[in-house]
Amino acid sequence: MKVAVVGASGYGGGELLALLLNHPKVEVNIAVSRKLAGEYVFRTHPNLRGRTSLKFSPLDMDMITKESDLVFFSTPHGVSKNLVPKVLEVGTKVIDLSPDFRLRNAEDYPKWYGWEHPYPDILRKAAYGIPELHRDEIRNASLVACPGCIALSGILALVPVAKAHMVEKDKIILDSKIGSSGSGEKPSLSTHHPERSGVIRPYMPSGHRHTAEIEQELNLFGGDGHKVGLSAHAVDIVRGILSTAHVFPNEPVEMKSLWKAYRDVYGNEPFIRLVRDQKGIYRLADPKVVVGTNFCDISFEIDSHLDRIVLFSAIDNLVKGAAGSAVQSMDIIHGWEETLGLEFLGFHPV
Amino acid sequence: MKVAVVGASGYGGGELLALLLNHPKVEVNIAVSRKLAGEYVFRTHPNLRGRTSLKFSPLDMDMITKESDLVFFSTPHGVSKNLVPKVLEVGTKVIDLSPDFRLRNAEDYPKWYGWEHPYPDILRKAAYGIPELHRDEIRNASLVACPGCIALSGILALVPVAKAHMVEKDKIILDSKIGSSGSGEKPSLSTHHPERSGVIRPYMPSGHRHTAEIEQELNLFGGDGHKVGLSAHAVDIVRGILSTAHVFPNEPVEMKSLWKAYRDVYGNEPFIRLVRDQKGIYRLADPKVVVGTNFCDISFEIDSHLDRIVLFSAIDNLVKGAAGSAVQSMDIIHGWEETLGLEFLGFHPV
């Protein structure tokens, strides 16, 4: 099967290329980068040196629609919304890693992204690309809109307690810590190594756009009225997100019912691990363990001092938080083994 | 003035030595380390090479009481409680960086530390070593009990809103991120570089002992009933704490009243900076900026989406969070300029 990646010079696009080049069912024949068209892909993504002699292509929608069986978009917000419809038109499926089709309600775009959405109809038909929560819709969708990386980490941690109606809906705190690759591939002062190294920098105390996706999913699974207070911090790693959710139980809660809530939702999921060991230094979720993998590790704890549940989720923002989920959706769409191309176990130590 | 440091081989003790060796009014004449007695201090604290030929001494309380005008303790919990009284007895003042005299109520020790406190009377008379909140008591105290590092970061962030009765008392979330020096100088698997590097590790989701100190101070300044849900995370830096507090306003709050609350408490404090710039990458508190300094940088933001106030405080856990506060207390006790020996501005970049 031939696939195209639009936005292939970024980190999400590069991760997608690496996963797809290793995937037994797929051939990458187009990697679009307007800026780097004509350049070898491996010069930008040095891990691909010796593996592919592919060069970046200019954006040529005709060629893309003609020569691809599936098109991935990994473009900055606002780009894919005008391109995706052209691909869908010819009957080719799309997996979009950008935010352009994540929100079901067109009115949320002006509010959170500052632009009107031109295709509210397509919005309504897009599947939200979290296989653990939307597997059937993904299987049948023409367009999969993959979640934002922080959003994914929050949603996977929170949906089980929301679905079980265990916690106060309007006081959901999500304190997220993220590595530098989340800022994308474009250099700036904030990502300049001397300035970015060693920080614990609160870069978005409130108002993070991913809030919209998280509330959308919590409302879907737990009923309307969820309010999430998301604060995002930059820490000195390259890959990884740890999201810590602090939530308040409606009624006294026991560990047993927490386990049940998570097992009910994630019982047989190949990429969710419930991590709660009695001993050892890796007894709780830590993104270090999932670097390079498609796993989302989830932990939970009850604070008996204050009435509080603490949830942790750890992902690699570029894999489960972007390219890995996209490949998982591709596998689902085609009826392949869902772990195909995503077998990498991760490292220890790294 | 001659001072002794008991527990001088640890990181708090080493930082204390460095500050004291640079202090114009002080002479360090005893640096106790039972384990390293007889060894050169600079072998353990290599920054002191060429600056001092001091060797570690064994613990000899007679010598200490005889030859010191002031004694610092920087010992693991449970050690100083039996030694401090011997120093006080001879009329020599003590500044204790350990937790042994931090809690006013003796009953809190069995609960949080697992041992009975042998000297409830001394407990009651100890000053809690946060100059910004207890300057007068420190000035007149025989014993200053310096706060825990995470506790300090939480207290300095939270006291102004607690004092102003602005927030819900029983839903105070404190999400703290701390560097590896906070684990002390003793190697273990959890601090082994390959295992500790690159983590965002939730090492204490609830039940952290510093909770007790924080609530004690909030209750003191804001009235009884404060409940703090503290979750501590290890991140890949050596020095520094960022504490993010998520609190819920009792009534709608405006930025103006937040500014007022913080200015009322910290108006002229030499080591508190209220950081809230309109632009730039350092517009909010970040421990990277305060590495090596005695500053506590504090930021605040109102989340208009959810009713929430987000507070940030950044300190160097070994300076403001330990040795720096101790030196500041020493300066206060002796009527010296409070910034004496603490002038270091920090680095950029680092």
Next chain:
Amino acid sequence: MKVAVVGASGYGGGELLALLLNHPKVEVNIAVSRKLAGEYVFRTHPNLRGRTSLKFSPLDMDMITKESDLVFFSTPHGVSKNLVPKVLEVGTKVIDLSPDFRLRNAEDYPKWYGWEHPYPDILRKAAYGIPELHRDEIRNASLVACPGCIALSGILALVPVAKAHMVEKDKIILDSKIGSSGSGEKPSLSTHHPERSGVIRPYMPSGHRHTAEIEQELNLFGGDGHKVGLSAHAVDIVRGILSTAHVFPNEPVEMKSLWKAYRDVYGNEPFIRLVRDQKGIYRLADPKVVVGTNFCDISFEIDSHLDRIVLFSAIDNLVKGAAGSAVQSMDIIHGWEETLGLEFLGFHPV
């Protein structure tokens, strides 16, 4: 095929487990750790959580020889020398990652390791596990002795110029930089995160044991008389070695002949990449690019100012420098595709 890993709790052993658990032809049925016998493997190697429920076994040579078709040793020096013969005795092949059978000349052991080698005969028959240089011997060997990680990086960089007799034999400088995983899994003050973070620490300016292996190989391919001055530095990464070799050409040398020397030796090697791009930030070898992979990236440059050739080689010390080379040797021995189980391309960025 059933394999046993002796020394499975260390970093080399853990990496071996991860590679073998992903290998389509192999079943790991024994993972020996004397210290952790009975514990779940995934508690020590958290990347294996959910992938294996294997527990560490005690060292039971009878069981190992009975139930394994191939035995890997990843033990500290001095351990395998007494165990390997028992495995060979029953006709089972061994791949040893430890130094116990690396040196052909038994007399080198007292000199470099401080102990007499009990089996000089076995020493002489062991294949040295660098597939690029000893493929045929490995194919037919009963015992493969894998190279030391720094040794491998030096050998792969230097053999082509040694074989081509291009450089002065007795002035070979090898300046190596290595990550913390090279120190093994045992915590100590030197690997304690606060002490190990941020260093560029010259930990072995001369006398490094790997010198013996490097000279053995250079003498083998380039004639007797090679003298290597190896200096090893610890840098603040977990995985990776960059070795910089500074050598002096016997006669003026041109880039063309350097290229020829490297292509002659590594022309079709699947895991050697000659990296010398005209532009980009990855135009020369950098271990960041090979993290997690079995690649050795090699670069070279002629210094026209001083008569000098500068060589760089970059490996992941735990993969190409240990477990990956071992798996590659296993693949060769069994006539499998040499890249089997070693397809991982690495990450960008990481």
Next chain:
Amino acid sequence: MKVAVVGASGYGGGELLALLLNHPKVEVNIAVSRKLAGEYVFRTHPNLRGRTSLKFSPLDMDMITKESDLVFFSTPHGVSKNLVPKVLEVGTKVIDLSPDFRLRNAEDYPKWYGWEHPYPDILRKAAYGIPELHRDEIRNASLVACPGCIALSGILALVPVAKAHMVEKDKIILDSKIGSSGSGEKPSLSTHHPERSGVIRPYMPSGHRHTAEIEQELNLFGGDGHKVGLSAHAVDIVRGILSTAHVFPNEPVEMKSLWKAYRDVYGNEPFIRLVRDQKGIYRLADPKVVVGTNFCDISFEIDSHLDRIVLFSAIDNLVKGAAGSAVQSMDIIHGWEETLGLEFLGFHPV
């Protein structure tokens, strides 16, 4: 005394500001940044927040010459060569951290920097700003040209053996490892955190401009004919350089004569520490120890296997390698205590 800093928004300039603001004899009244004129200095150098309300000034040479008793330049190469003469003209002294007046021989500029030097006369009169080697010239100079950071680390390590004629002149290897602040404050792909983190990147295998300065000094102290093969590597720290020199003794050398060579040159120097301890993890020079300080730590070892001497020097590139040496020169010029404003001891751990 009033001083101006031209080029104050860079890292060298920022460090200079921090040192000068702490210096008891100096008042900074002008901080020039063409790009940031009008902006608060503390927004760029956040460590100065609360310490100074200075704003960056535009470049106004009239104002600078009129209102400064001393002018520092910390500008990119090629800038100060045209500005410095205007300051000298009015009789004001200059300390230049840029390379524009480092080389005595005007013909070296086209060769190493690609431009003709417009003021060969001034070049000849400039003092080279290494106090340990040129104290008297500095005291009497109108213009001090501070050394390059890598150059300084190489020169301080090598001059003693060059002066003692102990080593082969034309085979001097200098393998340097440097942190990211050495790249300056301007973001680029090579300093983008995701790309720069975790590297051991050989960014300048040969042809580094600092070679010219190093050879100039070695020839001055050890006679003509020195050839230095300098290879520079970027490592994952922000501040610090470790330079490892590999040199070949002319005749067999003993440790005693090495000690003598270094003591002869650096006997009483306040900022040189000869580090060679028998035990401990800091027994050799490591830049981690000197972060923030003006120290240059130097170590040496004889390799008895190969005839080789290994030298190590560790500095903070922004302090001893830039602003610290400049302040030290200022102190010398004015007859002040040479350590004034440079007392900072460094941290442990950091």
